[in-house]
Amino acid sequence: MLGGSATDRALSGVKVHIMVFKLRRRAFLQMALGTAAGIGGSLRRARAAASDAAKDAATIGWPNDVPSWDPNQRFTPDAQPIFKAVFDQPLDQDPQLKLIPHLIKSWNLAPDAMSLAVELRDDVTFHNGDKMTTEDFRYTFLDRIKGGVKLDTANSWKKVQDIVIESPTKATMNFSSPAPTAPQWLAFLGSFVVPKKYIESQGLDNFLKNPIGTGPYKLAEYELNSRIVLERNDAYWGPKPKVARVTIEIIKDPSARVAAIQSGQVDCTLNVPVREVERFDKEPGFAAELNPITRVILLQVRADLAFADQNVRLAAHHAIDKAALSKAFYAGAAVPLSVPATPGTPGYLNDFTFKYDPALAKELLAKSNFSPANPVKIGLAATNGQFPSDYDMARAIVQMWKQVGIDADLQVIEYAKYFELNRASKLPEATLYSWDNGTGDPEIFTGYMLNPKMPFSAWKDEEVGQKVLKLFNVADYDTRIAGYRELNRFAVDYGASVPLLQSVLTVVHKRNLTYTKYGNGWLLPQTLQWT
Amino acid sequence: MIATVVKLMARRLLAAIPILLVVSALLFCVLRLLPVDPAAMSMPPTATIAEIEVKRREMGLDRPLPQQYLIWLNDALHGDFGRSIVFRREARSLVAATLPVTIQLALAAMVLAAVLGVGGGLVMFHVRGTLFEPLADFVSILLLSIPEFLWGLILLFVFGVALHLLPFTGQVAPGLPLPHITGFLLLDALLVGRFDVFVSACQHLILPAVALGLAFSPTIMRVLRSSLFDIYHEDYIEQARLRGLSEGHILLGHALKNASLPTLTLAGVQFGILFSGTLLVEVIYSYPGMGNLMVDAVRNADLPLIQTIGLTYCVVVLVINTAVDSLYVLLNPKLRVR
Numbered sequence: 098m099l100g101g102s103a104t105d106r107a108l109s110g111v112k113v114h115i116m117v118f119k120l121r122r123r124a125f126l127q128m129a130l131g132t133a134a135g136i137g138g139s140l141r142r143a144r145a146a147a148s149d150a151a152k153d154a155a156t157i158g159w160p161n162d163v164p165s166w167d168p169n170q171r172f173t174p175d176a177q178p179i180f181k182a183v184f185d186q187p188l189d190q191d192p193q194l195k196l197i198p199h200l201i202k203s204w205n206l207a208p209d210a211m212s213l214a215v216e217l218r219d220d221v222t223f224h225n226g227d228k229m230t231t232e233d234f235r236y237t238f239l240d241r242i243k244g245g246v247k248l249d250t251a252n253s254w255k256k257v258q259d260i261v262i263e264s265p266t267k268a269t270m271n272f273s274s275p276a277p278t279a280p281q282w283l284a285f286l287g288s289f290v291v292p293k294k295y296i297e298s299q300g301l302d303n304f305l306k307n308p309i310g311t312g313p314y315k316l317a318e319y320e321l322n323s324r325i326v327l328e329r330n331d332a333y334w335g336p337k338p339k340v341a342r343v344t345i346e347i348i349k350d351p352s353a354r355v356a357a358i359q360s361g362q363v364d365c366t367l368n369v370p371v372r373e374v375e376r377f378d379k380e381p382g383f384a385a386e387l388n389p390i391t392r393v394i395l396l397q398v399r400a401d402l403a404f405a406d407q408n409v410r411l412a413a414h415h416a417i418d419k420a421a422l423s424k425a426f427y428a429g430a431a432v433p434l435s436v437p438a439t440p441g442t443p444g445y446l447n448d449f450t451f452k453y454d455p456a457l458a459k460e461l462l463a464k465s466n467f468s469p470a471n472p473v474k475i476g477l478a479a480t481n482g483q484f485p486s487d488y489d490m491a492r493a494i495v496q497m498w499k500q501v502g503i504d505a506d507l508q509v510i511e512y513a514k515y516f517e518l519n520r521a522s523k524l525p526e527a528t529l530y531s532w533d534n535g536t537g538d539p540e541i542f543t544g545y546m547l548n549p550k551m552p553f554s555a556w557k558d559e560e561v562g563q564k565v566l567k568l569f570n571v572a573d574y575d576t577r578i579a580g581y582r583e584l585n586r587f588a589v590d591y592g593a594s595v596p597l598l599q600s601v602l603t604v605v606h607k608r609n610l611t612y613t614k615y616g617n618g619w620l621l622p623q624t625l626q627w628t
Numbered sequence: 629m630i631a632t633v634v635k636l637m638a639r640r641l642l643a644a645i646p647i648l649l650v651v652s653a654l655l656f657c658v659l660r661l662l663p664v665d666p667a668a669m670s671m672p673p674t675a676t677i678a679e680i681e682v683k684r685r686e687m688g689l690d691r692p693l694p695q696q697y698l699i700w701l702n703d704a705l706h707g708d709f710g711r712s713i714v715f716r717r718e719a720r721s722l723v724a725a726t727l728p729v730t731i732q733l734a735l736a737a738m739v740l741a742a743v744l745g746v747g748g749g750l751v752m753f754h755v756r757g758t759l760f761e762p763l764a765d766f767v768s769i770l771l772l773s774i775p776e777f778l779w780g781l782i783l784l785f786v787f788g789v790a791l792h793l794l795p796f797t798g799q800v801a802p803g804l805p806l807p808h809i810t811g812f813l814l815l816d817a818l819l820v821g822r823f824d825v826f827v828s829a830c831q832h833l834i835l836p837a838v839a840l841g842l843a844f845s846p847t848i849m850r851v852l853r854s855s856l857f858d859i860y861h862e863d864y865i866e867q868a869r870l871r872g873l874s875e876g877h878i879l880l881g882h883a884l885k886n887a888s889l890p891t892l893t894l895a896g897v898q899f900g901i902l903f904s905g906t907l908l909v910e911v912i913y914s915y916p917g918m919g920n921l922m923v924d925a926v927r928n929a930d931l932p933l934i935q936t937i938g939l940t941y942c943v944v945v946l947v948i949n950t951a952v953d954s955l956y957v958l959l960n961p962k963l964r965v966r
Contacts, residue, residue, distance in 0.1 A: 323916030344802035
């Protein structure tokens with residue numbers, strides 16, 4: 098019987114519905130479990146694969162992306178190690194920051210520092226196989242700049258009048274005025290040799306999409322604000338990197354970087370909070386470091402407003418307990434500084450100390466008729482989040498000043514606005530600032546800080562200015578360094594410079610992953626090695 | 629019915645033009661009123677005041693504000709939104725590269741929020757008048773009071789760090805390629821036949837989408853419950869009971885459909901808010917979307933980029949609202965008659 102009774106048909110319909118529901122429910126549950134298992138399994142497989150490939154790959158959690166893949170375009174100290182993986186600089190620095198040959202085999206700065214003769218290696222090729230020659234060198238440091246490409250290097254190399262090519266490996270840079278730090282700048286911000294033929298034939302936009310350099314890694318993959326994948330350049334002229342593939346995950350949030358290293362999603366990370374370094378150091382499997390680097394935390398001071406009074410400037414300096422700041426914000430690892438130079442760099446003075454002395458600060462203020470009851474009013478600008486504990490440190494300084502009779506109005510500024518405010522003379526008496534100088538050269542510390550003609554300097558004063566400007570033209574290295582050492586002492590005693598601490602770089606990595614420590618804080622992918 | 633919807637969409641899109649003009653003008657003026665000099669910001673630190681002046685003239689910043697706006701508008705209508713100060717690339721190309729990532733995340737979060745919101749709303753309604761009602765209320769208020777970035781951190785530490793269940797950085801696992809066809813990674817992975825990339829992208833999407841979804845679901849829950857309360861006072865509910873329909877049938881077959889209309893309106897509004905919520909969640913999860921880009925732009929006072937992203941947010945919200953209104957017409961026969 099096909100149909101049966103109405104009741105039977107109805108019941109059979111109900112059964113079919115129930116069956117369909119059961120089947121659907123079963124299918125749904127199976128699908129859900131399958132998906133969960135798939136995800137779990139895929140994660141396990143991914144971890145297993147990652148473990149197998151561990152010796153040949155490493156992942157770093159990095160705080161910032163590169164601003165552009167044109168390495169000459171923007172001065173970004175944090176991007177320098179990434180650029181150094183893909184591109185090469187004419188000169189390099191060893192871990193102690195001594196200048197060493199790199200693309201340039203030998204160099205000779207003329208006694209008057211008006212020219213620099215260089216000899217390049219003849220075994221260097223770009224990632225596309227093109228040979229690197231002095232044509233590329235000239236293109237990088239002269240032609241691109243004169244050609245009107247908007248590059249930050251246009252300012253660092255504006256003294257270059259000409260680059261005379263003598264052969265594919267020999268050239269001479271001629272300067273319009275003495276350039277005693279030209280060799281240092283060849284290993285500093287933005288000075289990376291780029292491929293002339295490739296950029297001219299492919300265009301700048303294509304170069305930015307598919308950048309090539311002569312560095313130890315090739316850029317294999319790039320996703321804006323997310324990931325940079327580097328693959329070993331097997332044709333590299335120098336020592337080959339030990340790790341074949343390095344992935345740089347851009348993780349801007351410090352807590353997320355901590356979580357990423359904790360969970361094993363990255364093998365190494367930097368710029369994590371100091372308290373996390375202390376915690377990781379106690380955990381098995383991790384190594385955590387607080388590395389002092391060539392970065393100075395200081396107060397950029399003005400020579401006018403309330404700081405026109407030397408007593409007030411010196412009192413402000415004597416009132417700051419730098420050791421307490423270091424202990425409170427850097428676990429004591431940041432070295433208190435008396436001069437604007439870090440230990441081990443040429444401008445540092447071992448025998449000079451500017452003492453913390455609140456009583457003396459009060460005495461100095463009293464000479465100018467100020468006291469805690471009648472405080473001198475000044476402004477203090479600080480960034481919030483630009484470098485570790487910047488704003489908290491500024492608040493602590495305000496409190497220290499209050500004790501001696503300095504009433505500071507704390508203002509938060511954006512780091513990006515520092516230069517604009519400085520140019521317009523809108524900075525207050527003091528600005529808390531972190532000064533990076535990967536070279537360690539005193540010109541790029543004190544020289545730039547106090548040169549009234551440069552935008553880095555908040556201090557605009559003829560007496561100190563003349564001393565600085567003279568040093569910019571001293572060609573002899575020893576004489577120049579001696580001059581800066583003397584200037585460092587004078588500037589601090591004069592109240593033109595208020596250095597506070599040597600900054601530290603926090604690094605957390607798996608214990609079996611090592612890297613070469615550089616005095617300027619570079620964490621170079623090409624130095625990573627699994628042990 | 630389709631004709632009504634098309635007409636409505638056309639009307640809405642036409643109305644969007646003056647809205648966009650007003651928003652763009654407001655954005656332009658507000659950004660110009662900020663104490664930031666775009667000419668100075670776009671030059672290297674070593675640039676002199678004279679060089680900045682030249683740049684200022686080049687950028688047209690020496691002209692009156694209305695004239696500056698008209699120049700910008702003319703350029704924008706020709707597809708030129710200016711160059712990013714930070715990235716020194718066309719702002720348009722940066723937004724184009726990151727917008728699909730954010731839309732994908734926001735859609736996934738919205739679907740989750742809708743599922744959780746509707747499910748939670750039904751549960752809350754179901755337990756009304758029972759001992760569980762205060763508990764349901766407490767849970768919904770708790771969910772409501774936790775913002776998306778906090779959910780982001782909580783989920784990251786629980787599922788990423790403590791349980792090691794899910795990844796939480798980027799879009800896919802290191803080592804896997806990122807196919808670029810439409811910009812929507814899930815779709816692109818399927819288009820190139822990379823199931824491994826698809827699975828990895830799903831894994832990476834879960835935590836940020838849940839963080840956003842959890843933050844926005846309680847509003848949907850509570851509105852749905854309130855709507856159901858109202859609808860249960862309508863006569864047709866009582867009539868359904870008299871017809872002998874089960875409570876489940878009445879709820880799911882009759883009341884839910886009508887209660888979903890105000891919920892849908894709310895979801896449309898919520899999507900706009902949720903879209904802006906991607907900002908912090910993308911930073912926490914290193915998700916390379918437009919929110920992440922906006923944080924960079926704001927941090928560096930990159931005015932051309934802020935303006936382009938701001939305008940894009942506005943366009944997305946307008947499009948979503950138009951879509952929701954159209955859906956509303958499709959679901960509500962009364963509006964179709966009119």
